[in-house]
Amino acid sequence: MPELAEAETIRRDLGAIYVGLTIASVTVTGLRSVRRHEDPAEFAARVRGRRLSGAGRRGKYLTLELDSGDVVVAHMGMSGQLLVAAPADEVARHTHVRFAFDGGPDLRFVDPRTFGQMWVTQPVGGTIAELAHLGFDPLEDPDAEKRLEMLMSRPTKLKPLLMDQSRIVGIGNMYADEILHAAGLRPDRPASTVSATETGRLYRSMVSVLEAAIRERGSSLADEQYRDLFGRIGRYQVYHRVYAREGRPCPRCGATVTRVRTGGRSWYFCPGCQE
DNA sequence: ACAAATACCTGTAAGC
DNA sequence: TGCTTACAGGTATTTG
Incomplete structure (x- = not known):
């Protein structure tokens, strides 16, 4: 469930x-x-006894670097949570993996829907083979704006384009809708029809929405399924303008926020100010 | 190449 | 009060 902002938190x-x-x-x-x-x-056995030398992120994947050179890669899927716990704390339902640390609290992976997963792997030349298919990071890649421009020649609709992890990493259903609203672009607009000016706006919206979401420690929706390491909810949902706001007025133009369902997924947008 | 549907799971909320 | 159905932020795969 966490997208870029939640994974980064x-x-x-x-x-x-x-x-x-x-x-x-x-x-x-x-x-x-x-x-x-x-x-x-x-x-x-590969993880036990190793010291953690770094905590990284590749899109929505977390990478825990070990002093052996191995990396534990973790993805939260839809419902996964990594939680700090005292060793004596009761083990919550759907806890699948527990790490105990010398001189630190336990780390527990809880995941009811089991779409999340973790594995340990050895990077080759700094590259994790299982993550090699991933695209560029909208915040970390210094050429992010240029890379986005290059994607805009494609006929793909903007929302699936933004969510395609092999092109851009970290953006999921929720932030795609918020970014496109901020940019004033319809989610079903073919990328190839987007002007250079609009592409610039899209890039700046992508950065500002994601950075603001990180500042607010991510978004937790009504089910409060996203929790940070300490079990606390995020705060960015307060700033959502279209996501899960069907039937409510657009904060920018007052038109009614629309939901369309496609591919078993909901797309929220404002028909008044997104074109 | 792209779009849509489906599969993988459990929990919750809504509708009857 | 049950029971059924729809839906939920993820990725991967299949079908058209």
């Missing part, structure tokens, strides 16, 4: 709490969460 807190600490033990109780490993014991 988790990454920063993970780094602050756990980098430098050694993983004392790993307990896997949910086999599906480590499904890339044939044997969950192999995952645990």
Whole structure:
């Protein structure tokens, strides 16, 4: 469930709490969460006893760098949470993986829908093979604006384009709608019809929405499924202008926010000021 | 190349 | 009070 802003919030807190600490033990109780490993014991054995040397992010994927050179890659899927816990704390329902640290709190992976997963892998020349298909980061890549411009020659509709992780990473259903509203562009607009001026606006909207969302520690919706490491909800949902606001007035032009369903997914936009 | 539907799961809310 | 249905931020794969 976390998109870029939520993953980035988790990454920063993970780094602050756990980098430098050694993983004392790993307990896997949910086999599906480590499904890339044939044997969950192999995952645990490769991680146990290693010191965490860094906490990174590639799109919505979190990367926990180990002193062995291995990297634990984690994706929250729709419902995954990484939570700090005291060793004595009761183990919550749907807890699939537990890490105990020397001189630090436990880290627990809780994921009811089990779309999330984690695995350990060895990067080759700094590249994680399983993440090699991912596109550019809208905030981290210094050439992000130019790369976005290059994508605009395609006939693809803007929303699926923004959400395509092989082109741009980190943007999901929610932030795609918010970014397109901020840019004043309809989600079904073919990218190839977007002018240079509009592309500039799209780029700046992408940056400003994502940066603001990170400042507010991400978005938690009505179900409050997104939680940070400490179990706290985000604050950016307060600033949402179209997402999950069907039937309400657009804060910019007053027209009624519309929802259309396609591909089993909801698209929210304002028919008044997005063109 | 692109668009839409489906599969993978569980939990919750809404409707009857 | 049940029971059924729709829906939920993710990715990957299949079908048209």
